[in-house]
Amino acid sequence: MSTAARTTNKMSGKVDEDLYVGVDVGSGSVRAALVDGRGRAIHTHTHTITIANPQQDYYEQDSEEIWQAVCVCVKAVTKEVEDKSKIRGIGFDAxxxxxxxAPDFTPVSVSPSTGEDRFNIIMWMDHRASGEADFINSHPHKVLSFVGGKVSPEMQTPKLLWLKKHMTSTWVKAGHFFDLPDYLTFKATGSTSRSLCSLTCKWTYLSEQVGTGDESQSEGWDEEFFRLIGLEDLAEENWVRIGQEVRAPGERCGGLTHTAAHMMGLCTHTPVAASFIDAHAGCLALAAAGLTDGQVLTGRLGLICGTSTCHMALSPGPIEVPGVWGPYGGAVLPSTYLAEGGISASGALVDHIIRGHPCGGGGGGSDGNIYKRLEECLEEEARREKLSSPSLLTRHLHVYPDFHGNRSPLADSHMTGMVCGLNLDLSERSLALTYLATLQALAGWRC
Structure with a gap:
């Protein structure tokens, strides 16, 4: 496991107030923060994690590596807290x-190329189940109206169907299928409860708040839908492998077990909150940012950017938009509905563009920051061409950014990307221009 990438510490002197720990597991790293009751970050720590990409569209990870990284980060941000009882709670997003x-919670392989049990996570960005998503979408059902009309291969039902069809031994061995945020709360508490956030947004679980009139649905799994798509065995097992107990995000789901507390350096029974998906935690933070008395959370669009970009908005009532995921009732806050669009590869696309160019692998500049080097190149080119803005440099170069399919509004995972205006130039200038055109494409992309 790689060494920590970044640590910050703003703690000074004795701490007399309540403290909290937040853990965020992104695609390539784990981050933890120690915060006070007013939400101010006192100490942060980051640790990188492995992404295996054995073949095109396959992205896998190791749950034990991630859990170890979580514990390293939590221990790092809390090591200077003398009285660990001051830490009143811990929350996870991922x-x-x-x-x-397996039934004994040991890893079961999802990797057909290696069969290694170590790699037991199909990442969100894995598109191996595109065919299964197409199959599900060819069977119209009212459940699909709550995901914009189509499931995505980035959701869990197509991935479950893929495992059942293509890795039968894994399907038989599996005792539990978790969303990663729920796996972390399980490791922390021993509870197999699931978060309404994950189940509603990625597993086609229906919240009690979803739907009106004839389309209204009571909370729970829709057995008819699972039988229709070929996952009837999950229903026949009474949903034990995908979740029987569901909690609202932020609700207490248990306390730290002795083992988890020891690994983190915290007190046993420290309260643990039901989890969020990482982008959805960001949605809550952005929706609340800068609010004054009398303002409401709804009606604001948040863009949560990382490997992908999620466009999220909360509304007081359900709004169905074809090609936009949702409406998800209670997935972020009670009595609100979430609509979610986005771009499947944004930060990942920028990385791909840079890595794929001959000038992209060596870093550079006074501090080795390739982004700074490219920006300096663009500024210099704009001055040389006497342009009012570097943005005009790409007037003959255009990027269509759906390199990893279209998440919304077309909801087509088979879409591909394009760069228009290429020539034989392989200089640093050509990389800088393509980098700029990529940023412009992502910034101007529709929700």
């Missing part, structure tokens, strides 16, 4: 990746 474990 990517909506699929974790597969």
């Amino acid at each position: 990517t909506c990746s699929l974790v597969v474990v």
Whole structure:
């Protein structure tokens, strides 16, 4: 496991107020923060994690590596807190990746190329189940109206169907299928409860708040839908492998077990909150940012950017938009509905563009920051061409950014990207221009 990438510490002197720990598991790293009761970050720590990409569209991770990284980060941010009882709670968010474990909670392989049990996570960005998503979408059902009309291969039902069809031994061995955020609360508490956030947004679980009139649905799994798509065995098992107990995000789901507390350096029974998907935690933070008395959370659009970009908005009532995921009732806050669009590869696309160019692998500049080097190149080119803005440099170069399919509003995972205006130039200038055109494409992309 790689060494920590970043640590910050703003703690000074004795701490007399209540403290809290937040853990965020992104695609490539784990981050933890120690915060006070007013939400001010006192200490942060970051640790990188492995992404395996054995073949095109396959992205896998190791749940034990991630858990170890979580414990390292939590221990690092709390090590200077003398009285650990001051830490009143811990919360987790993580990517909506699929974790597969045996009945005894040991890892079960999702990797057909290696068969290694170590790799037991199908990452959110894995598109191996595109065919299964197409199959599900070819069977119209009212459940699909709550995901914009189509499931995505980034959701869990297509991935479950893929495992059942293509890795039968894994399907048989599996005792539990977790969303990664729920796996973390399980490791922390021993509870197999699931968060309404993950189940509603990625597993086609229906919240009690979803739907009106003839389309109204009571909370729970829709057995008819699972039988229709070929996952009837999950229903026949009374949903034990995908979740029987569901909690609202932020609700207490248990306390730290002795083992988890020891690994983190915290007190046993420290309260643990039901989890969020990482982007959805960001949605809550952005929706509340800068609010004054009398303002409401709804009606604001938040863009949560990382490997992908999620466009999220909360509304007081359900709004169905074709090609936009949702409406998800209670997935972020009670009595609100979430609509979610986005771009499947944004930060990942920028990385791809840079890595794929001959000038992209060596870093550079006074501090080795390739982004600074490219920006300096663009400024210099704009001055040389006497342009009012570097943005005009790409007037003959255009990027269509759906390199990893279209998440919204077309909801087509088979879409591909394009760069228009290329020539034989392989200089640093050509990389800088393509980098700029990529940023412009992402910034101007529709929700």
